[in-house]
Amino acid sequence: MSIASTTAQVLAQVDIDADGLKAAEGASSAGFAYGLAAIGPGIGIGYLVGQAVQAMARQPESAGTVQTTMFLGIAFTEALALIGFVVFILLKFV
Amino acid sequence: MIFGLEFPSIENIVEWPNFLFKDSELFGFNKIGFIHFLGLVLPAALFFIAGRQKGLVPKGVRNFVESIIDFIEEQIILPTIGAEGMRYMPMLMSFFLYIFIANITEVIPFFQMPATARMAGPLVLALVAWVAFIAVGVKHNGMGYFKSVLFPSGVPKPLYLLVTPIELLSTFIIRPFSHAVRLFANMLAGHILIVTFAVLCIGLWAAKPTVIVELLTFPGLIAFTAFEVGVSLIQAFVFTILAAVYIGLALHPEH
Amino acid sequence: MTIQVTLDNEVVFRYAEDEHSEEDGAHSEEADEGIVNPVIPEINEIFWAALFFFALWALMKWVLLPPLMAGREERANKIRAARDAAGSVDADLGEATSNYDAKISAAREEANSIVATAREEADAHRRELQAAADAEIADLRASADGELAQARANALNQMRGDVGDLAVDAAGKVIGADLDRQAQQSIIDRVLNS
Incomplete structure (x- = not known):
């Protein structure tokens, strides 16, 4: 396959319709949206669970309370990533 | 497209046709409705059987049910609301069991779909939960x-310009949506x-059975199911614990 | 959804699109637009979810939980009562122990005081007896001394008489003459007294 024919194929595909363009942009921005939204909560949850494990290791008798609070913190932190996921769904599929 | 396989579009994996009241827009009963129906019937049956058992020492079903009650009491109500929160036990218990049944159908064969x-x-x-915590707050603290x-106390007056809109948004408008989206998005993500x-397993099995093992898709499927x-x-x-936290905050807003 | 595998190992997923849009009344409008939003809730699912949830809540509140909570309450009360009973028994035991200890110590004190008074009495008695014995001994010694002095005086007197007689007799024999007893006696007394 020569370069010329490849170029011809690309040129033939240039006149893609508006819907296709929108879908392509949606798909790529959906990936970015979710990827970016996952960074902060990823760091946050890691830090949170690490601290919780440290607290539980220092005071095993209060492990129950720490665990409950840890789940609460994870839930609040995770919400950001989940909103990113919803944005992903909206961009990708709507 | 994944590995040359056509991935099913989103409506094909989350939307289900009605099988009762097919033409009604309001009463259309599909698989989601059926799962929610199970979420009513299974806990009700379990608790009914347990409640009929007499005697002081719980055993069998009653033991199981009482351990659920203990779990709700010790892990959810006491740390968040305190002993006075025991009167919200029916609502929190309903939340927990209803959501759990709706979630666990994600991995139950023949359902394979979380209603949530x-x-x-x-x-x-x-x-x-939103109506409940506002009602609790108004009931116990009036319009205060x-x-x-x-207008939280201890804040300098000019800052109310900033604090009040934020509190209004975060407490009364965003809270129910973040509460719902947290559950919904988690389960949708898991389902996808x-x-x-x-889909990878099916497609690759059809193409060449050993590919599954090579690509670890089948072990991956099992691991993700677990x-x-x-x-x-x-x-x-x-x-459930977030609903309890919101109720606890409404009960003692000064905290 | 059905899956077909062609002879060329091509996989074809076939979705029940047609049925789907025909059967799902709420969905067909969206399907016509070609856009399905998976985030927007469907009204029929909201209806059933709400219906079943409120049914479960009402059942939990009025039918299912009350007997279980009553059973738990009863058991907790029984345990509390048993614990209280055990606590009161413990308290009784403690009280009895302290009573017993108090009694023991009181008895010990009493015994000590009894022993002390007895010892004092015994001491006093002994002192009295000692004094009496001493007095008696002194009396006895005094009377014995008196008797002794008497006896000595008697013996001296007697001896004085005898010695006088003897000396007078002896001197009479020596000189062959009767000596005047009376006259010689004064000489003898002078000798004996010197």
């Missing part, structure tokens, strides 16, 4: 509840994950 991966269920439950939330691996069992439980727990 549709926005309807989580939204209803979150609105119930809104004042104590919107399992569907992805299942992971989703834990997620089902934790998300039901998290939704």
Whole structure:
């Protein structure tokens, strides 16, 4: 396959319709949206669970309370990533 | 497209045709409705059998049910609301079991669909929790509840320009939606994950059976199924404990 | 959804699109638009979810939980009562022990005081007896001394008489003459007294 024919194929595909363009942009921005939204909560949850494990290791008798609070913190932190996921769904599929 | 396989579009993995009242827009009864129906019937049957058992020492079903009650009491109510929160036990128990049944169908064969991966269920439950915590706040603190939330004490007066709109948004408007979306998005993500691996397994098996092992898709499917069992439980727990936290905050808004 | 595998190992997923849009009344409008939003809730699912949830809540509140909570309450009360009973028994035991200890110490004190008074009495008695014995001994010694002095005086007197007689007799024999007893006696007394 020569370069010329490849170029011809690309040129033939240039006149893609508006819907296709929108879908392509949606798909790529959906990936970015979710990827970016996952960074902060990823760091946050890691830090949170690490601290919780440290607290539980220092005071095993209060492990129950720490665990409950840890789940609460994870839930609040995770919400950001989940909103990113919803944005992903909206961009990708709507 | 994944590895040359056509991935099913989103409506094909989360939307289900009605099988009762097919033409009614309001009463259309599909698989989601059926799962929610199970969420009513299974806990009700379990608790009814347990409640009929007499005697002081619980055993069998009653033992199991009482351990659920103990779990709700010790892990959810006491740390968040305190001993006075025991009167919200019916609501929190309903939240927990209803959501858990709706979640766990994600990995139950022949269902393979979490009812909470549709926005309807989580939204209803979150609105119930929203109405409940506002009602509790107004009942126990009167109209002072809104004042104590919107104008928290100890804040310099000019800062109310900033604090009040934020509190209004975060407490009364965003809270029910984040509460619902947290559950919904978790379960939808899990469902899509399992569907992805299942599609890979099916497609690659059809192409060449050994590919599955080579690509670890089948072990991955099993691992994610086990992971989703834990997620089902934790998300039901998290939704319930958040409802309890909101109620506890409404009961004592000064904290 | 059905899956077909062609002879060329091509996989074809076939979705029940047609049925789907025909059967799902709420969905067909969206399907016509070609856009399905998976985030927007469907009204029929909201209806059933709400219906079943409120049914479960009502059942939990009025039918299912009350007997279980009553059973738990009863058991907790029984345990509390048993614990209280055990606590009161413990308290009784403690009280009895302290009573017993108090009694023991009181008895010990009493015994000590009894012993002390007895010892004092015994001491006093002994002192009295000692004094009496001393007095008696002194009396006895005094009377014995008196008797002794008497006896000595008697013996001296007697001896004085005898010695006088003897000396007078002896001197009479020596000189062959009767000596005047009376006259010689004064000489003898002078000798004996010197």
